[in-house]
Structure formats: structure tokens, C-alpha cells
Amino acid sequence: KNQVEQSPQSLIILEGKNCTLQCNYTVSPFSNLRWYKQDTGRGPVSLTIMTFSENTKSNGRYTATLDADTKQSSLHITASQLSDSASYICVPLYNNNDMRFGAGTRLTVKP
């Protein structure tokens, strides 16, 4: 069973709208959690890295939250743009540097 569950699997929103992507993980203990953006046919690009002691981290229009107690993270995208269309992948990192990749949420932003 995948130890990282992301929801929704896919999402369509209109340009300018906000959205929130969810990530539930079961890996423990973990040292940090990363969110990546992956355009179709490209490699992932890092958006945020949070340690277990951080609750929130922002990178421009992207804001990630983390609740280490419930093992949940979210990625909030504000004022979406067409270029935000991509897959967003949640990646918790074990303390032994073992990374587990979620299947991602496929976001489509329409004009």
C-alpha cells in the first residue's frame, strides 16, 4: 500500500481561483515533507520543504501546511494561473533519507 495518499486525484479550476490539495501520509518517523510541481513530460521541481516542526511555508502563490500529529499536509494555490496546470506531488522523507512519492494531484487551470 502506498504510504502517501493524495487527494483529489485530479482537479479542474478556472483561472484566478484558489485551490487546496491534500496529502495524508503514514510514514513515521519523518524528517521533512516536500511538495513538487511536475509539468507533463518533465522532471519535478521543488516548491516547498518543511521540517516536522514547521506548520506552514510559503513560496509565492504556493502555501504548504503541515500537521505532524495527524500526518496531513496541504498545498494551497492562490490566484491560479494557466501555468499552474501540472501534477503536484507530496513527498515525505524518512529520517534515513528514504523518500516516498505520492501519486500526485493533476491540476488543470482553464481560462
Next chain:
Amino acid sequence: GAVVSQHPSRVICKSGTSVKIECRSLDFQATTMFWYRQFPKQSLMLMATSNEGSKATYEQGVEKDKFLINHASLTLSTLTVTSAHPEDSSFYICSATGQGFSSYNSPLHFGNGTRLTVT
């Protein structure tokens, strides 16, 4: 910022032939490189971890004789898919981390992937 270059971006080969994929770190020394494969709409699956100058560590279920990994220098790792078959068709991605930063806190830079199609 750190850049990882992967080549080729696309390759089509006939069944039974071998294909080599290169992963280069352009502005840092990559002591460790990782190789993944990704099927459509699925997550990245780690195939192997490659440390410069030593043998790669393969994940369970990955055939080391089929997926040959060489990490002979601090800037280059190669993945060779030997005797490729149609079921090897996939998206292969490398990532790298190096001296001065570890995968613990680094963003772990990825190549842009190689789309392999075996006919």
C-alpha cells in the same frame, strides 16, 4: 540554482537493443544520484541509488543486470536499459544531490526525464 541535465529526452528503440540515458549535474558535484521510473498517472518509483565511485544500490524488484548504472564521475551517471522490451517503455528520471547539501534538506534537483518507447 543547481541544474541537472538528462539526455536524451526521448528515445525509440527496437526490442532487444540497449539504450543509454545520461544524467549530468551542470554546476555542482553530484556525489549521489537517483534513478526513477514513472508510469502514466503514477508516482515516481525509485529504481536505484548511485554513489560516485561505487556500485549502485537497487531497490527490491529492480534487476541490476537489466538496468546498468554507472556513476564514474562527480558530474555524470548513466542508466543503460539492456535488451529492452516493450514493457520497459516508461518515463525515466534522474535526480542528484552533492557535496555541500544532502538530500535531507536539499530540494533534490531532478532531470527533465527520458521518454523510452520500445517497439
